[in-house]
Amino acid sequence: MYAEVCLPFFIDRTFTYLVPKDYVEKLVIGSIVSIKFKNNICNGIVVSLSNTVLFKGKLNSILAIDSKNNVPMELWKTLVWMEQYYITPIGKIAQLALSWLFKKRINQPRYIKSLELDTNSNPLSFYTSSIDSFTHNQKKLINLLISDYPKPISLVLLKSKIKSIYSIKKILLDKKYLIESMNIEKDNNVINIRKNIDSIELTKTQNIIYNKIKDTKNNLWKPHLIQGIPGCGKTEIYLKLTDFIFKQKKSCLILVPEIALSSEIFDRFQIYFGGKVLTWHSKASESYKRSVWDKINSKKPYIIIGARSAVFTPLNNLGLIVIDEEQDSSYKESERQPTYNARNIAIIRSKFSNSTVVLGSATPSLDTYYNAVMGKYYMYKINERYGASILPSIELINMNKDQNSFINKPIFSNYLIKEINDKLNCKEQILILHNRRGFSALRDSQNKDEILKCKNCDVILTFHKNNNELICHHCYIKTPISSINNYSENTSLQQVGFGTEQLEDMLKILFPNKKTLRMDADSAKSIKKQKEILTIFKNGKANILLGTQMIAKGLDFKNITLVVVINSDIGLMIPDFKSHEKVFQLIYQVVGRAGRSEKKGKAIIQTYQPDSNTIQMATNYDLEKFYNLQLDTRKSLNYPPFVRLIRLVFKGKNESHCKLSADKIFRLLKIKFNNIIIGPLPCPIIKLSNNYRYHIILKVPHSQIRVVLKSIKNLKIQKKSLVYKGISLLIDIDSESVL
Numbered sequence: 001m002y003a004e005v006c007l008p009f010f011i012d013r014t015f016t017y018l019v020p021k022d023y024v025e026k027l028v029i030g031s032i033v034s035i036k037f038k039n040n041i042c043n044g045i046v047v048s049l050s051n052t053v054l055f056k057g058k059l060n061s062i063l064a065i066d067s068k069n070n071v072p073m074e075l076w077k078t079l080v081w082m083e084q085y086y087i088t089p090i091g092k093i094a095q096l097a098l099s100w101l102f103k104k105r106i107n108q109p110r111y112i113k114s115l116e117l118d119t120n121s122n123p124l125s126f127y128t129s130s131i132d133s134f135t136h137n138q139k140k141l142i143n144l145l146i147s148d149y150p151k152p153i154s155l156v157l158l159k160s161k162i163k164s165i166y167s168i169k170k171i172l173l174d175k176k177y178l179i180e181s182m183n184i185e186k187d188n189n190v191i192n193i194r195k196n197i198d199s200i201e202l203t204k205t206q207n208i209i210y211n212k213i214k215d216t217k218n219n220l221w222k223p224h225l226i227q228g229i230p231g232c233g234k235t236e237i238y239l240k241l242t243d244f245i246f247k248q249k250k251s252c253l254i255l256v257p258e259i260a261l262s263s264e265i266f267d268r269f270q271i272y273f274g275g276k277v278l279t280w281h282s283k284a285s286e287s288y289k290r291s292v293w294d295k296i297n298s299k300k301p302y303i304i305i306g307a308r309s310a311v312f313t314p315l316n317n318l319g320l321i322v323i324d325e326e327q328d329s330s331y332k333e334s335e336r337q338p339t340y341n342a343r344n345i346a347i348i349r350s351k352f353s354n355s356t357v358v359l360g361s362a363t364p365s366l367d368t369y370y371n372a373v374m375g376k377y378y379m380y381k382i383n384e385r386y387g388a389s390i391l392p393s394i395e396l397i398n399m400n401k402d403q404n405s406f407i408n409k410p411i412f413s414n415y416l417i418k419e420i421n422d423k424l425n426c427k428e429q430i431l432i433l434h435n436r437r438g439f440s441a442l443r444d445s446q447n448k449d450e451i452l453k454c455k456n457c458d459v460i461l462t463f464h465k466n467n468n469e470l471i472c473h474h475c476y477i478k479t480p481i482s483s484i485n486n487y488s489e490n491t492s493l494q495q496v497g498f499g500t501e502q503l504e505d506m507l508k509i510l511f512p513n514k515k516t517l518r519m520d521a522d523s524a525k526s527i528k529k530q531k532e533i534l535t536i537f538k539n540g541k542a543n544i545l546l547g548t549q550m551i552a553k554g555l556d557f558k559n560i561t562l563v564v565v566i567n568s569d570i571g572l573m574i575p576d577f578k579s580h581e582k583v584f585q586l587i588y589q590v591v592g593r594a595g596r597s598e599k600k601g602k603a604i605i606q607t608y609q610p611d612s613n614t615i616q617m618a619t620n621y622d623l624e625k626f627y628n629l630q631l632d633t634r635k636s637l638n639y640p641p642f643v644r645l646i647r648l649v650f651k652g653k654n655e656s657h658c659k660l661s662a663d664k665i666f667r668l669l670k671i672k673f674n675n676i677i678i679g680p681l682p683c684p685i686i687k688l689s690n691n692y693r694y695h696i697i698l699k700v701p702h703s704q705i706r707v708v709l710k711s712i713k714n715l716k717i718q719k720k721s722l723v724y725k726g727i728s729l730l731i732d733i734d735s736e737s738v739l
């Protein structure tokens with residue numbers, strides 16, 4: 001027998017290996033095997049098995065099968081589906097989904113020295129009854145061992161608790177009161193269940209939704225969309241459903257958009273499910289992922305909470321997938337292949353695993369909303385908040401009328417300053433959203449009034465005053481201000497616009513005795529830092545939390561009574577088909593952060609475009625009206641959800657090679673798809689990181705998708721002869737941006 005094995009590379013082929021007789025019965029598709037490749041021993045996955053072989057040369061044999069681990073069949077089928085749909089080699093997909101599998105075992109289980117009571121020499125009762133005959137420190141040690149009996153306690157832990165443990169140990173070992181043993185290090189943080197799930201009381205609406213989802217018998221994989229206003233208690237439904245599925249000994253997967261947010265939801269799940277809840281995210285160490293996999297492989301059910309890549313967690317016996325904030329763009333990979341969307345993959349995986357899939361959002365993506373309206377998904381609405389709180393009132397401030405504001409810059413309206421003061425006086429907290437980081441952009445007024453742009457990218461540079469440098473938010477190149485011509489005379493550079501850094505400075509001047517925290521990609525680079533900021537704010541140690549869209553999602557802080565959006569029109573001018581949808585969602589979501597307890601909340605939205613439909617509807621909670629209007633626009637312009645957008649992006653240092661490659665592919669595709677193809681055009685952002693960018697866009701009717709994918713796949717096979725050397729081609733399926 002022969003096996004086709006995939007390896008973690010971006011090449012469109014698999015490798016044939018001979019299956020030794022002993023392995024014939026054990027080997028299945030999806031088995032993890034050890035093989036020799038180019039004189040290295042490495043891991044691969046069996047893609048197919050057959051009794052014949054086309055290859056004429058000498059074949060190597062499979063060296064070993066990983067009998068402990070295997071990829072669940074439903075997950076494997078999902079990956080194979082991705083290979084076809086995203087036109088990406090299976091080896092590359094396996095590498096993305098199961099990266100740690102291809103790496104050498106980094107951490108062997110660690111053995112640690114432990115102590116336990118010698119109950120062979122003396123019964124346990126002996127130690128309790130004669131406890132007073134021991135010295136003070138001996139007593140301490142024995143008491144600890146009694147309370148943990150029969151579990152041994154690690155020497156490391158004991159060392160921190162008892163003075164001169166080594167001499168005590170020696171004396172007691174000699175007297176046969178103790179045994180010294182070597183144990184595999186166990187999880188130190190086994191968390192106990194602190195609350196019974198029955199303590200969650202669902203509202204009438206929540207209960208109806210919970211029962212409907214739970215009682216669905218046919219088409220288990222038909223997605224359920226819960227569309228509920230912020231603060232309506234979707235998490236309570238997730239918790240109850242998880243409990244229901246978990247009791248059937250099935251695993252559950254809970255996806256959240258941001259890793260920083262996962263800790264909040266993780267804590268909530270742990271209260272009810274204790275050590276059965278695990279996290280999984282791409283930034284976790286390979287050894288951590290392996291340890292999680294070891295647990296999962298024990299075949300016991302687990303609950304995994306994680307961001308995008310957690311959709312590939314190799315859980316056995318999957319029963320439920322929840323995708324919270326399903327509209328979030330962080331679920332979509334747009335930079336490299338496979339250009340997957342974790343929400344869509346979750347739906348595909350639920351089909352193969354026959355599990356229930358729940359999408360949750362206050363503001364669903366237009367695609368999901370459309371699917372629900374058309375009956376492809378079940379839809380449930382929750383229009384009331386959970387508990388005592390009610391939705392905040394919203395005021396829209398027309399900034400064009402506010403000319404006399406703070407230092408003549410209409411950034412904070414007078415009304416807003418008064419409102420912030422009022423809340424601060426009541427010791428309540430304030431959230432301020434401004435979706436632009438840094439201090440400002442700079443304009444060179446002596447030189448054609450140009451706004452300074454990055455040399456490598458077609459992107460405006462941002463001035464960061466704290467470090468006194470200009471930073472490109474795309475390629476991250478930094479230029480010290482001092483190195484820019486004429487800056488020394490301080491005459492030619494003027495600030496244009498403002499970012500969160502500048503707002504932070506202004507808040508300090510306006511409210512000198514209050515503490516403002518800033519959370520954006522500069523001040524909170526690591527997950528640790530993000531958590532730190534949120535904890536300080538949650539504990540009431542700061543008055544104002546200022547930030548970019550990072551602060552709009554998921555935060556549930558009881559003492560926030562005022563939410564502010566400084567310049568709500570940011571984003572409306574971006575020439576992208578989703579820009580209005582994104583602005584609407586951002587405003588709607590951040591407003592929902594206010595008044596999440598019995599204290600009534602308020603939101604103040606400042607705008608220079610008070611007549612914009614998008615801003616009006618977001619501030620009036622007119623969700624359906626906005627969605628219907630957007631659907632009309634998308635339909636008339638032929639955009640998703642009415643078609644599928646496929647974007648081919650050509651990138652390279654040589655602009656004419658880039659353009660010519662795009663031309664060649666375009667001409668070939670145009671023969672078949674004349675009516676649905678656009679291009680080839682320079683991308684709206686023509687240069688990024690010193691690479692020129694050209695694209696071709698296909699607006700594919702749903703019925704034609706397979707044909708189009710097949711044609712693109714055929715072209716990709718001939719890529720070498722069609723695309724210039726040095727030009728890369730990205731195939732973005734279901735593209736969410738055309739920039």
Ligand SMILES: [Zn+2]
Pocket residue numbers: 454455456457459472473474475476477689
């Ligand atoms: Zn740049």
